[in-house]
Structures are given as C-alpha cells and as structure tokens.
Amino acid sequence: MPTVQVDLRRELFAEKGTAISQAIHEGLIEGLDMQSDDLFQVFRPHDEGEIVFSPTFGGADRRDLVWMRITMVHMFPPDAKQRMYAALVKHLEAAGLRHEDLLVSVVEVGFDDWYAGGPVGE
Amino acid sequence: MPTVQVDLRRELFAEKGTAISQAIHEGLIEGLDMQSDDLFQVFRPHDEGEIVFSPTFGGADRRDLVWMRITMVHMFPPDAKQRMYAALVKHLEAAGLRHEDLLVSVVEVGFDDWYAGGPVGE
Amino acid sequence: MPTVQVDLRRELFAEKGTAISQAIHEGLIEGLDMQSDDLFQVFRPHDEGEIVFSPTFGGADRRDLVWMRITMVHMFPPDAKQRMYAALVKHLEAAGLRHEDLLVSVVEVGFDDWYAGGPVGE
Numbered sequence: 227m228p229t230v231q232v233d234l235r236r237e238l239f240a241e242k243g244t245a246i247s248q249a250i251h252e253g254l255i256e257g258l259d260m261q262s263d264d265l266f267q268v269f270r271p272h273d274e275g276e277i278v279f280s281p282t283f284g285g286a287d288r289r290d291l292v293w294m295r296i297t298m299v300h301m302f303p304p305d306a307k308q309r310m311y312a313a314l315v316k317h318l319e320a321a322g323l324r325h326e327d328l329l330v331s332v333v334e335v336g337f338d339d340w341y342a343g344g345p346v347g348e
Numbered sequence: 349m350p351t352v353q354v355d356l357r358r359e360l361f362a363e364k365g366t367a368i369s370q371a372i373h374e375g376l377i378e379g380l381d382m383q384s385d386d387l388f389q390v391f392r393p394h395d396e397g398e399i400v401f402s403p404t405f406g407g408a409d410r411r412d413l414v415w416m417r418i419t420m421v422h423m424f425p426p427d428a429k430q431r432m433y434a435a436l437v438k439h440l441e442a443a444g445l446r447h448e449d450l451l452v453s454v455v456e457v458g459f460d461d462w463y464a465g466g467p468v469g470e
Numbered sequence: 471m472p473t474v475q476v477d478l479r480r481e482l483f484a485e486k487g488t489a490i491s492q493a494i495h496e497g498l499i500e501g502l503d504m505q506s507d508d509l510f511q512v513f514r515p516h517d518e519g520e521i522v523f524s525p526t527f528g529g530a531d532r533r534d535l536v537w538m539r540i541t542m543v544h545m546f547p548p549d550a551k552q553r554m555y556a557a558l559v560k561h562l563e564a565a566g567l568r569h570e571d572l573l574v575s576v577v578e579v580g581f582d583d584w585y586a587g588g589p590v591g592e
Contacts, residue, residue, distance in 0.1 A: 227405075229415075229453060231355075233475075233512045239398075247400050266451060267400040268355045268415060270392065270514065276483075278491050278511040283471075286587040293473075293512060295541075297417075297453055304582040311585035325587060329510060331473060331541055332583035338426040339454035341433035343408040343447060349527075351537075351575060353477075361520075369522050388573060389522040390477045390537060392514065419539075419575055460548040461576035463555035465530040465569060 227340060228254055228298035229266040235290065236271035242321060243269060249317035250294065256317070257310030258302060279329075290327040292318070300334035307332060349462060350376055350420035351388040357412065358393035364443060365391060371439035372416065378439070379432030380424060401451075412449040414440070422456035429454060471584060472498055472542035473510040479534065480515035486565060487513060493561035494538065500561070501554030502546060523573075534571040536562070544578035551576060 230250055239246075247267055254260045279291040294314070302310070315325045352372055361368075369389055376382045401413040416436070424432070437447045474494055483490075491511055498504045523535040538558070546554070559569045 229451070243397060261405075263402045263405045265400060265402040265405065266413070266415070268392075268394065269398040269400070270394075270512075271398070272512065272514075275487060276513040276515070278509060278513070280507045280509040283505075283507045283509065284586050284588060288587055291510070293510070297455070307582050308590070312590040314585070315590050325590065328585065328587055329473070330585035331579065333455060333541070333577060333579055334583070335453065335455055338429050339456070341436070341450065341452040342406050343410055343450055344406060346430070346434040346437050346447065351573070365519060383527075385524045385527045387522060387524040387527065388535070388537070390514075390516065391520040391522070392516075393520070419577070455577060457575065457577055460551050461578070463558070463572065463574040464528050465532055465572055466528060468552070468556040468559050468569065 227264055227266070227342065228258065228260060228296050230254070231268050231270065231295045233270045233272060233277060233293040235277065236273055238290070238292070239269055239271040242323075245321040246292070246318065246323070249321040250314060253314035253317045254310065257313030258298075258306060286326045288326050289324065291329055292323060292327055293329045295331050295333060297333045297335060299337055349386055349388070349464065350380065350382060350418050352376070353390050353392065353417045355392045355394060355399060355415040357399065358395055360412070360414070361391055361393040367443040368414070368440065368445070371443040372436060375436035375439040376418075376432065379435030380420075380428060408448045410448050411446065413451055414445060414449055415451045417453050417455060419455045419457060421459055471508055471510070471586065472502065472504060472540050474498070475512050475514065475539045477514045477516060477521060477537040479521065480517055482534070482536070483513055483515040486567075489565040490536070490562065490567070493565040494558060497558035497561040498554065501557030502542075502550060530570045532570050533568065535573055536567060536571055537573045539575050539577060541577045541579060543581055
C-alpha cells in the first residue's frame with residue numbers, strides 16, 4: 227500500500243496532472259509489483275516561490291522540481307527501490323518530464339502503521 | 349507529541365473542519381492516552397483532482413478520502429495503534445464521516461527527532 | 471540531502487518567506503555541516519484555521535506555529551540533531567521569528583531511499 231504525496235508547480239499540475247498521476251501509478255505497479263487497484267496519491271500544487279531547490283546539486287541540470295514522497299512498508303530491498311526509481315523515471319519521461327527534475331524520497335513504515343477504511347475492533 | 353497532517357477535500361474542510369479537528373484530537377487522547385493539551389494538526393484542503401484514490405482497494409466501498417498522517421515516537425505497541433485507529437474511527441464517524449473514507453498512516457520517529465519551541469543550548 | 475517541508479501562515483510566508491527559507495538553509499549548513507548547494511524546501515502557506523496548535527504544550531508561550539519537517543538520512547547522532555535545532559532557532563530568530571513558535575520534526579530514512587535526478591539503470 228504505497229502512498230504518494232507530490233509537490234509540484236501549479237501550472238505543471240494543471241497541464242499534466244492526470245498524466246503524471248498515471249505515470250506514477252504505472253511506475254509503482256511496474257517497479258514494486260504493486261496491485262493495480264492500490265492507488266493513493268495526493269497532489270499539492272504550488273505557487274511561485276513555494277518550491278525552493280538547487281539547480282545543480284548532485285551534478286544535475288535541474289530546471290524544475292517534481293517532488294514525490296512515497297510512504298511504504300519496509301519490505302522492499304534496495305534493488306527493488308532502484309527498480310522502482312527506474313520505472314518512475316521511465317513513465318514520467320514518457321509523460322514529458324525530465325528525469326533531472328524529479329526528486330523521490332521514500333519513507334518506510336511498518337505493517338501495523340496503516341488503517342485503510344476496514345472494520346475496526348475495540 | 350503526535351502530530352497530524354490531514355489532506356481532505358476543500359468542501360469537507362469548510363463544512364466540517366472544526367469537528368474533524370476535534371474528533372482527531374479526541375481519538376488520539378482516547379487511543380494513545382495523549383495529553384489533552386498536546387495538539388498539533390495541519391489541514392491541507394484540496395481542490396478537485398488533487399486527491400486520487402481507489403474506491404475499492406482492500407475491499408472497501410470508498411467514496412471520499414480523508415488522509416491522516418500521524419508522526420509519533422516509536423513507543424506504542426501494535427495493539428495501542430489498533431486502539432488508536434478504533435478511537436479515531438469512532439470519533440470521526442460521530443462527526444459524520446464514513447470509516448471507509450478514512451486513511452491513516454503512521455510514521456514513527458525517535459525521542460530526539462523533535463524540537464518544540466523550548467530553550468536550546470549551543 | 472536533507473529535505474524540508476514547511477507549513478506556515480500565508481501572511482507570514484508572504485512577508486518573510488525568503489528570509490525563512492534562507493534561515494532554514496543556513497541552519498542546516500551550520501548545524502549538520504550540510505553542503506551549501508544542498509537545497510530542497512517546499513513551503514505550504516495556510517489559511518486561517520488550517521494550522522491547529524496548543525499555545526501552551528510543553529510549557530511554551532506559543533503564538534503562532536511554523537512547522538518544519540526535515541527528512542534526512544539516519545547518519546546524525548542525537549547531539550548533531552541538537553546542534554541543528556539550535557542553529558535553526560538562531561537563524562530563524564535572526565529572521566524575526568520567536569523560537570517558541572517553531573516546531574521541528576525529523577524523519578530519518580536510509581541512503582537508498584532517495585532518487586534525485588541522476589541517471590538510472592534498468
């Protein structure tokens with residue numbers, strides 16, 4: 227049940243929000259073997275000045291920043307994460323984004339760190 | 349010192365924001381034995397298309413999504429978290445929300461991962 | 471590669487956003503020996519009622535809340551974090567904020583939990 231929070235420019239969201247959403251979803255399905263109905267994303271469009279980034283850090287040629295935070299259970303080994311990054315990049319490039327403009331950060335949590343709408347006991 | 353970030357529809361926040369805030373607070377007090385003056389919440393109202401979710405994942409009948417992220421110290425065993433989910437659901441249902449529409453995700457951190465306004469040494 | 475998310479009042483961001491951004495950046499450089507081109511911040515300005523906090527929790531005299539969430543690799547010992555909090559407070563006070571109004575929360579992740587725009591293998 228990976229969940230994704232995306233901070234990005236308001237104009238980019240207006241122009242490509244649906245394609246970006248779909249690309250992230252395809253990237254997680256391909257990269258993590260995530261189930262196709264496991265879809266939880268929140269987009270936070272930003273006005274000028276709200277996203278601040280280095281255009282050069284890490285040797286990149288960064289012109290924009292699309293910032294994805296993925297919260298997921300700590301069950302994926304490092305190579306699965308690398309596969310996920312590669313799949314996200316592939317699908318987001320297909321949607322017209324530059325890989326240099328992507329920032330992905332993963333936060334791992336436990337299996338008991340979720341409640342997703344099911345029945346609860348007391 | 350649990351802190352809560354809530355992403356939800358703008359209309360829902362306008363209509364029930366105060367009740368939701370209070371329900372979450374009551375849920376954490378009841379579920380985690382949190383002190384009643386330990387209150388740190390941020391609400392992020394969203395426009396159409398910014399919250400993307402599966403209506404069926406996990407067998408739920410989901411019609412909306414109220415997404416709570418709770419950041420708290422890793423001191424609560426799994427059954428305390430379950431009690432917290434149950435208390436959140438109880439109070440949010442009393443505020444008129446459907447439990448199927450709730451998503452709670454916990455991020456655990458350490459005791460030294462907080463600064464909350466006190467004096468600092470140098 | 472610490473990243474920072476900041477939730478704050480819209481008026482405060484309009485008035486002091488640039489100074490706050492710079493102060494946080496200086497605080498992380500000084501407190502964590504972070505490289506000066508390692509800059510990734512997102513600001514989320516909030517309208518009335520979206521930030522809910524206790525004015526007194528922890529014995530503080532809190533009149534506002536500037537809420538920073540720092541995501542960083544788990545490589546900093548507790549005293550480095552304390553040095554970071556002190557440096558953040560120092561620079562933010564110089565920008566005109568009260569330390570009582572600051573909330574910092576750290577989320578630690580692994581070295582393999584980042585993708586920052588580089589080439590990806592498949």
